[in-house]
Amino acid sequence: MPAVSSFTISCEALNVDQTFSEGDTIIGQVILSLSKATKAKRLFVKAKGDANVHWTEERGDTTHTYSAHRRYFKLKQFLIPEDSEETVLPEGNHVYNFSFRIPSENMPSSFRGTHGIIVYKLEAKLSRSWRIDSTAQKEFKFVSKSFSNFRTLLNEQTGSTEKRMGLFSKGQVHLDATVNKTAYTPGETMHIFAKVDNASSRNMTPKFSLIRTFKFFANGKSKSTMKTVEKMVDKVITPHTQQEVKCALKIPTDEMPSIENCDIISVTHQLKVYLDISFAFDPEIAFPVVIAHPMFGAQLNGSLDPYPAGVYGGPTNSDFPPPVAPYPAPPYPGSHGYPDAKSPYVPPPTYPTDPQVYSGPPGAYPYQPPPTFRAHTNPVPLEPSPYGSPFSSSFSGLQYPPPVLAFSMPTSSPPNQPAFASVSPSAPSFNLNPSAPEMNADFLSQTNDAPPAYTLLFPTSTPGKSEDI
Missing domain, CATH: 2.60.40.640 (Immunoglobulin-like)
Structure with missing residues (x-):
């Protein structure tokens, strides 16, 4: 009479369809029934996923065989330690609990075809001295959740x-x-x-x-x-x-x-x-x-979103927080991925290690009206440059429009003080008046009189006195 009466393996179902997917935990039991006391060397259980392909083709008198194998994962757990000496198991039923977490990787679903299979299964093995190993197997259905781009589907x-x-x-x-x-x-x-x-x-x-x-x-x-x-x-x-x-x-x-x-x-x-x-x-x-x-x-069917609400992008196994959604938010269906309606823009997170940007002393660059060029204007931004002041140590990059600095030299410097100590930046000033008087005369009604003198149109800096050219 054999010592091993029965050797089975079972696992708990997670849903009605009894399917498992990436990241799920398999909880099960190995049940060993003995008709008499038995010495066991090892007892272990493993979970694995494999794909195999095999077919043959005949060409004349020659048969060609084609085969391929892929291993997706293999997890092993010892129920009786491997390095221990032979363990005496008494007569009766022995129940061993186990659990495996399926890796969160891109793996195909279970499949059985004419020339290939994709199988996920649990396997338990009992090893004894001078005896053939006893094995128990149980397949479980794996359903992949990996989609290349779910929303485009x-x-x-x-x-x-x-x-x-x-x-x-x-x-x-x-x-x-x-x-x-x-x-x-x-x-x-x-x-x-x-x-x-x-x-x-x-x-x-x-x-x-x-x-x-x-x-x-x-x-x-x-x-x-x-x-x-x-x-x-x-x-x-x-x-x-x-x-x-x-x-x-x-x-x-x-x-x-x-x-x-x-x-x-x-x-x-x-x-x-x-x-x-x-x-x-x-x-x-x-x-x-x-x-x-x-x-x-x-x-x-669009009734549920495969990704959690408020998350931008697909699922990830990274330990880092998800990225902040760009503005404007992408037009995903429903309200997923959008911030609160009262605040349509979510600023990026701030961290204590961020460098402080120095924008210069207040009033260093007072607002100046834009210059006028015929019928067009060149607007000047009202907000300070995001790169800070050109005199700050954190300044990097170029500013547009670049600031124009005017320096004034003091007539006399205090003792023990350099002559440039009072230099302060100032924004450029713009003269809104034309450089020459406007000519409102109608050209059609002009006479043959001599044109106005050059000094009338462009007066010199000193009144009543002309310069030699």
């Missing part, structure tokens, strides 16, 4: 194509198509709108197809299979007519999710909108489609 997709007919017909056809978004869940309906301009002499039929493609990669080779998941056909469009077509294509409830984050296995979906024309190449528009797990139905 909710955007509408549009496309267009045009085809000129061949030898057996005349004219051309133009097709425009729109689909309401990119990501869906099984059982959801895709809403498609198409506009057809049939300026040819042929009949054509609008068709809509949802296609799934499996691809497996190994040793520099690939193997793919394609299947039409769902298809709908609309009415025939006669020659020289325009027609708008609406289609509601429902995704099957048992359709498997897309896998796009595994380098040896991929599951992709595609929506094809095309016109079926006899004896001619069909014009078509292809839209990428992502099928997500049903647990993401609320987020993909």
Whole structure:
């Protein structure tokens, strides 16, 4: 009679679907039932995730084998210490508790296909002297939460194509198509709108197809299979007519999710909108489609935000605080990512180590009105420069417009004091009066009189006295 009556492993479910994702903690038990006292060397449990690909191809009399393997994580926990001597386990049931935290990394969802699998499982092993190891295994379903750009999956997709007919017909056809978004869940309906301009002499039929493609990669080779998941056909469009077509294509409830984050296995979906024309190449528009797990139905329908409110950007594993949202805030749906309505701008955080910027003594640069150049003005900023005063040690960069400094020399300096001690900066002054008197005379009514003297238009600095040139 064997000493090990039963050896099982179990884990607690986190949700109704009994799925796990990145960062979740697996809590379980290893149950060992013994019919008699037994000596055990080691008892451990591990959690791991692996992807494997394998297929063969025959070419004549030669068979070629292709295989690949990827290890995503492996965690191990000893229930009986490895370095200890043989432990005597008494007869009866022995229950060992364990817990693992799944790494918060980008890993693909569970998958089983013809030429490859992605499996996540728990495995317990009991080692005894002069005995074959006893093992217990349990697979758990892993659902990836990694999306390349979640918000773009909710955007509408549009496309267009045009085809000129061949030898057996005349004219051309133009097709425009729109689909309401990119990501869906099984059982959801895709809403498609198409506009057809049939300026040819042929009949054509609008068709809509949802296609799934499996691809497996190994040793520099690939193997793919394609299947039409769902298809709908609309009415025939006669020659020289325009027609708008609406289609509601429902995704099957048992359709498997897309896998796009595994380098040896991929599951992709595609929506094809095309016109079926006899004896001619069909014009078509292809839209990428992502099928997500049903647990993401609320987020993909817009009722829930996948990221916490008030956070700018996607989830992160960094220990640093999230970045401050720029102003203006990005136009995300709902109120997520926006600051309070009464305060539309959130200033950046301040830290004690920030250097203090010196803006100069008060009144050093009094406000001056802008100069006038004909009908245009050159405004001067009212606020002080954010780079501080040019005399401050924290000054860096250029100011625009650059300040103009006027220095005044004192007539006499106090004893033991340098002559430049009283130098103080001042802003430039602007003369708003014209440099020459205005001439308001009407040029059409001018006479042949001699023009005014030069000294009248441009008087010298000393009245009554002219300078030699």
